[in-house]
Amino acid sequence: MKKIYLVSSSLILMALMSGCGEKMVQSHSETKAMAYEGVSEAVMMPEPMEYRGGNIVADVMYYPPIQMPSVAVVAPNTESYKHNEQNKFIEVSSSPLSTFSTDVDTASYSNVRRMLDANSLPPKDAVRTEEFVNYFSYNYKEPTTNEPFFINLKVDDALWNKKHKLIQIGLQSKKANIAKLPPSNLVFLLDVSGSMNDENKLPLLKKSLKLLVNQLRAEDKVSIVVYAGSSGLVLDRAKGSEKEKIINALDKLEAGGSTAGGEGIRLAYEIAKKSFIKNGNNRVILATDGDFNVGQSSESELIELIEEKKKSGVYLSILGFGMGNYKDDKVEALADKGNGNYAYIDNLLEAKKVLVTQMSGTLYTVAKDVKVQVEFNPQKVSSYRLLGYENRKMANEDFNDDKKDAGEVGMGHSVTALYEVVLNDGTNSSKVDKLKYQTAVVNPSDELATVKIRYKEPKADSSRLMSRVVSFQNSDISDVDSKFIQSVVGFSMILRNVEEKGDLTYNKVLSLAKASKGSDDEGYRAEFIKMIENAMLSK
Structure with missing residues (x-):
């Protein structure tokens, strides 16, 4: 050689x-x-x-330098999601009560859509059934009384098991009259750390918030707090009419440095408190990829901070951005504990949906600490399974405890929950012997269950109760909406690959989604159909 x-x-x-x-x-x-x-x-x-x-x-x-062939360096995927075990069937004879907190978050759906658009199937823990279902609007009846909700009910056959029934519960809050909404005191808390440098992070964040800025009224106020290696106030209490001033402040933001989320959260709440509007809408809007890697970074410490600050009467909305290092588990935990809601922005159309089309629901709370408790009739129902809400389950005694925190519902928002039930056919299907000393039902009825709702008005400390009986006669939810809801639930079950899905297939879900598309003015259901087709190509 x-x-x-x-x-x-x-x-x-x-x-x-x-x-x-x-x-x-x-x-x-x-x-x-x-x-x-x-x-x-x-x-x-x-x-x-x-x-x-x-x-x-x-x-x-x-000797001239050697020209080596370039090799593309792919950043490792460090996204994280909290693991939640799928709900299993529970015997009514031993546990007739089921209690959970409401959830109006939709982040899981748009985050999974982002993955499927890239021809990649999502990790199972990224799929939260309730957030898939609650992403869509349905033709629910609105309240006609002073109550903040109307309880819509329907009983249908389960798509994946014709021997089972599906109890559908749809809470619909009052729609907004924008002109009559109280003034807003908004603090944009923006992550400008180095991890936010990608095009689908800080640049998309700026474009998204500009959509919201253009909806502001003269009586609204906006402050901007940023955090990276340190926190700082970029804009202090600009009027909603000073749109150019707010937009210029957004345009000047650049990504760089590490993330110290705790200090930014503290400063944002301090600014919100200084600008507090009595009887107004006081809210921090946190926009981040959730990568809190420096400073007060542990999830428990950040949650304690959020729980402390929410006592000030300031609500929290979280907008998630980005991919690759996205920390869904941290962001969701903060939203759950901060009297707020959580959306994931994967494109500008999603930003328009969250911050323009559904602005009143995102920013204005009509009821807080909203809890649901369902009591099943053991004479009619043998067992039940709550679909989704795995991380929202509550102890039955917490339902009447006003000190226990629960979810918030925004103006015009709807909350949908579903129970898959096995009817009682008179045989003892329980794995334990029939109980001897149970109270007999003197007047058995056609009631399958009773749905109870506890909620607090936004400024109240005491809850109020409302309830409604479930029977086969309930028909508040249209057949089109009922079938579409089932297609969404079925799709989430396939993505999670749960045992209860039976012989459910993508083709069966796709066929039902197409048949129940309805009017679809915004095109969201058509987009869902595309998601199913993308999943079929990615499997």
Whole structure:
């Protein structure tokens, strides 16, 4: 093999600086260029070029730098999601009550859509059934009394098991009259750390918030707090009419530094408190990828901070951005504990949905600490399973405890919950012996269950109760909406690959979604159909 001699740049530099006319001693190290299989000749050391430097160094051989082929470096995926075990069937004879907190978050749906658009199936824990269902609006009846909700009910056959029934519960809050909404005191808390530098992070964040800014009224106020290595106030209480001033402040933001989320949250709540509007809408809007990696970074510490600050009467909305390092588990935990809601923004159309079309629901709370408790009739129902809400389940005694925190519902928002039930056919299907000392039902009825709702008005400390009976006669939810809801639930079950899905397939879900698309003015149901098709290509 031909020997190739390498001369270090430091050796040449020393020779040039010495100014000596004597011949340089050529005793540099000898290196063999080994031939590796699969390496082209272009990668091997080129022929040397001769350098003759007057009276300095004679015959110093200079070798040009080797041009190695470029290799694309792919950043590791460090996204994180909280694991929740799928709800299982529960015997009514041993546990007739089921209690959970409401949830109007939709982040899971748009986050999974982002993955499917990239032809990648989501991790199971990224799929939260209730957030898939609650992403869509349904033709629910609205309240006609002073109550904040109307309880819509329907009983239908379960798509994935015709022997089972599906109890559908739809809470619909009052729709908004924008002109009559109270003034807003908004604090944008923006993550401008180095991890937010990607196009689908800070640049998309700016564009998204500009959509919201254009909806503000003169009586509204906006402050901007940023955090990276340290926190700072960028804009202090600009009027809603000063749109150019607010937009200019957004345009100047650049990403850089590490993330110290705790300090930013503290400062944002302090600013919100200073600008507090009595009887107004006081809210911090946190926009982040959730990558809190410096400072007060542990999830428990951040949650404690949020729980402390929400006592001030300031609500929290969280907008998630980005991919690759997205920390869904941290962001969701903060939203759950901060009297707020959580959406994931994967494109500008989603930003328009959250911050323009559904602005009143995102920003204005009509009821807080909203809890649902369902009591099943053991004479009619043998067992039940709550679909979704795995991380929202509550102890039954917490339902009447006004000190226990629960979810918030915004103006015009709807909340949908579903129970898959096995009817009681008179046989004892329980795994335990029939109980001897249970109270007999003197007047058995056609009631399958009773749905009870507890809620507090936004400024109240005491809850109010409302309830409604479930029976086969309930028909508040249209057949089109009922079938579409089932297609969404079925799709989430397939993505999570749960045992209860039975022989459910993408094709069956796709067929039902197409048949129940309805009017679909906003195009969201058509987009869902596309998601199913993307999943079929990605499997």
